[in-house]
Amino acid sequence: MILKDILKEAINGDLPKDVEHISITGVTDNSKEIKKGFLFVAVTGYKSDGHNYINDAIRLGASAVIGNRDIKGLEVPYLRVENSRKALGQIAKRFYGDPSNQKIMIGITGTNGKTTTSYMLQQILEENGVTCSVIGTIQHIINGNKVDSHNTTPGTMELNSLLAESRDMVVIMEVSSHGLAQYRLEGIEFDFCVFTNLYHDHLDFHGTMKDYFLAKLLLFEKLKPSGLAVINGDDFWGGKLQEYLWEKNVSAFVFGKSNRCDLAITNYNTATNPFILLNENHDFVKIELPLPGLHNLYNATAAYSVAKMFPISKQEILTSLKRFSGVPGRFEIYKKATGPTIVIDYAHTADAIHHMLQTAKECGAKKIYHIFGFRGGRDTTKRAEMVKVSSEHSDVLILTMDDLNSDGIEGMESTLNKLLSDYSAGNGKVIPDRTFAIQEALQAGKEGDWIIITGKGIEKYEQKFGLPTISDKETVLYLQNKDQGDFIGYFDQ
Numbered sequence: 001m002i003l004k005d006i007l008k009e010a011i012n013g014d015l016p017k018d019v020e021h022i023s024i025t026g027v028t029d030n031s032k033e034i035k036k037g038f039l040f041v042a043v044t045g046y047k048s049d050g051h052n053y054i055n056d057a058i059r060l061g062a063s064a065v066i067g068n069r070d071i072k073g074l075e076v077p078y079l080r081v082e083n084s085r086k087a088l089g090q091i092a093k094r095f096y097g098d099p100s101n102q103k104i105m106i107g108i109t110g111t112n113g114k115t116t117t118s119y120m121l122q123q124i125l126e127e128n129g130v131t132c133s134v135i136g137t138i139q140h141i142i143n144g145n146k147v148d149s150h151n152t153t154p155g156t157m158e159l160n161s162l163l164a165e166s167r168d169m170v171v172i173m174e175v176s177s178h179g180l181a182q183y184r185l186e187g188i189e190f191d192f193c194v195f196t197n198l199y200h201d202h203l204d205f206h207g208t209m210k211d212y213f214l215a216k217l218l219l220f221e222k223l224k225p226s227g228l229a230v231i232n233g234d235d236f237w238g239g240k241l242q243e244y245l246w247e248k249n250v251s252a253f254v255f256g257k258s259n260r261c262d263l264a265i266t267n268y269n270t271a272t273n274p275f276i277l278l279n280e281n282h283d284f285v286k287i288e289l290p291l292p293g294l295h296n297l298y299n300a301t302a303a304y305s306v307a308k309m310f311p312i313s314k315q316e317i318l319t320s321l322k323r324f325s326g327v328p329g330r331f332e333i334y335k336k337a338t339g340p341t342i343v344i345d346y347a348h349t350a351d352a353i354h355h356m357l358q359t360a361k362e363c364g365a366k367k368i369y370h371i372f373g374f375r376g377g378r379d380t381t382k383r384a385e386m387v388k389v390s391s392e393h394s395d396v397l398i399l400t401m402d403d404l405n406s407d408g409i410e411g412m413e414s415t416l417n418k419l420l421s422d423y424s425a426g427n428g429k430v431i432p433d434r435t436f437a438i439q440e441a442l443q444a445g446k447e448g449d450w451i452i453i454t455g456k457g458i459e460k461y462e463q464k465f466g467l468p469t470i471s472d473k474e475t476v477l478y479l480q481n482k483d484q485g486d487f488i489g490y491f492d493q
């Protein structure tokens with residue numbers, strides 16, 4: 001591939017003579033992936049700086065380098081750009097032949113509900129003959145094949161390569177604020193942009209809620225002129241987004257409780273036989289879900305709002321939602337013939353915890369045991385509110401370990417004790433080993449009680465004493481009598 005052909009957007013003006021005819025065999029921003037004839041794009045990162053690896057890249061065979069620092073005297077041509085992370089996005093798109101341009105692109109953003117909404121939409125579309133690629137937190141699904149996910153929104157090279165590989169008609173993507181802020185979606189345009197909600201999270205990265213919102217807003221700048229924004233109008237920031245799009249004359253489809261909404265929520269039932277009743281231009285739509293929780297009804301409403309823009313009948317959409325298969329690690333219920341109901345869920349914000357515990361109460365939980373921890377190396381300012389909400393809405397809260405990432409176990413243990421003494425109402429305890437925390441609740445829980453384990457979903461956690469990593473589901477099934485636990489949740493892997 002001729003280098004100049006993929007630099008169209010990245011480099012303004014004429015290219016130096018020595019670059020004109022260079023051909024390259026690949027592109028990467030990771031010196032460790034360089035092969036002979038590659039273009040190396042040096043990116044200044046959050047942990048390290050790609051510019052420090054330029055010499056490694058050349059030694060490994062890079063035939064040209066792009067960066068955003070003033071560097072001279074390299075053995076291969078060096079092109080300076082203003083922002084090499086953005087340039088990488090522009091180059092990735094060209095290198096893979098602008099693959100998003102050949103797809104119907106659906107981007108779903110928001111703090112909570114992205115994965116659930118995308119799985120609902122996937123089920124509706126696929127059951128009605130529309131093949132979908134799905135890109136998100138749990139895994140990516142391309143042409144029906146599962147690919148491991150390292151980021152909710154993959155890095156720009158990986159993303160464009162997945163899109164290029166896809167033969168599916170539609171791509172449903174979870175779009176994270178990190179992905180938007182880091183140009184992972186540079187040059188990609190969307191046919192549908194969905195906003196679920198915005199709550200306190202990721203302020204370690206964004207600083208303030210306003211800046212977090214402004215990062216999410218970038219998705220809507222990528223909406224095609226012919227595209228449609230779908231917005232949860234009941235969310236405070238959803239309201240701000242609506243105003244912003246209205247001023248820019250961008251078409252938005254809004255759902256929410258106000259009767260001014262395009263899809264107005266008139267009634268719902270969150271527990272037994274959950275449903276949400278919507279008024280669409282005096283035409284009533286009743287979405288029934290096999291999954292409890294008001295939050296899931298909102299997710300289903302978002303999925304419905306997009307699906308109805310496809311040539312699929314209302315009845316077909318409603319049928320798919322009624323038999324929704326669920327999402328791995330989100331509100332998965334385990335219950336034996338007798339004993340407590342156990343739920344594994346991915347709540348990792350105060351708002352999600354609130355929804356989760358509220359749902360358990362609405363489902364008739366007598367006593368609620370809530371087990372969770374905090375991901376290390378992430379926003380620490382959300383923790384106090386998570387403890388407060390849990391303490392208020394559960395009977396017993398047990399703080400335990402989540403992914404430590406770079407944090408140490410001792411530091412985390414004292415953090416948990418301090419959070420409990422400062423923000424709980426005295427109904428909590430700390431059990432650092434997650435397996436023991438779950439075991440204690442399972443031993444204490446009686447018929448009618450609910451044990452809710454949040455934060456990790458299907459991800460595995462480290463047990464103490466060097467035991468292998470294990471998921472909450474594996475722990476629960478083991479403790480519930482080896483492998484004889486009766487799974488009655490919505491997804492069994």
Ligand SMILES: CC(=O)N[C@H]1[C@@H](OP(=O)(O)OP(=O)(O)OC[C@H]2O[C@@H](n3ccc(=O)[nH]c3=O)[C@H](O)[C@@H]2O)O[C@H](CO)[C@@H](O)[C@@H]1O[C@H](C)C(=O)N[C@@H](C)C(=O)N[C@H](CCC(=O)O)C(=O)O
Pocket residue numbers: 029030031032042043044045046047048049050051053111150151152153154155156176177178179182184202
């Ligand atoms: C803080 C953050 O977001 N970091 C992301 C960022 O990493 P980075 O480019 O800054 O990486 P870095 O390690 O500092 O390295 C800088 C550069 O040096 C290069 N390098 C480095 C070492 C070397 O030997 N050679 C070399 O060339 C690297 O390849 C890179 O180009 O860009 C990478 C590629 O796109 C991401 O994978 C990475 O996500 C990290 C792993 C991460 O944990 N991110 C989380 C916070 C995140 O993005 N989460 C959201 C979900 C949030 C939600 O659910 O709402 C997500 O989309 O996943």
Ligand SMILES: Nc1ncnc2c1ncn2[C@@H]1O[C@H](COP(=O)(O)OP(=O)(O)OP(=O)(O)O)[C@@H](O)[C@H]1O
Pocket residue numbers: 110111112113114115116117137152174196197295296298299329330331345346347348351352353355356
């Ligand atoms: N619409 C919603 N409003 C509030 N909380 C929600 C909503 N949908 C899901 N949740 C809660 O958030 C958790 C994560 O849901 P989901 O995976 O769908 O969100 P997400 O935005 O994809 O998060 P992540 O990208 O971190 O995986 C769920 O397990 C549930 O507790």
Ligand SMILES: N[C@H](CCC[C@H](N)C(=O)O)C(=O)O
Pocket residue numbers: 137152348375378403459
């Ligand atoms: N295993 C991934 C999960 C991402 C979950 C996301 N919601 C976040 O908190 O960043 C991580 O640790 O980045």
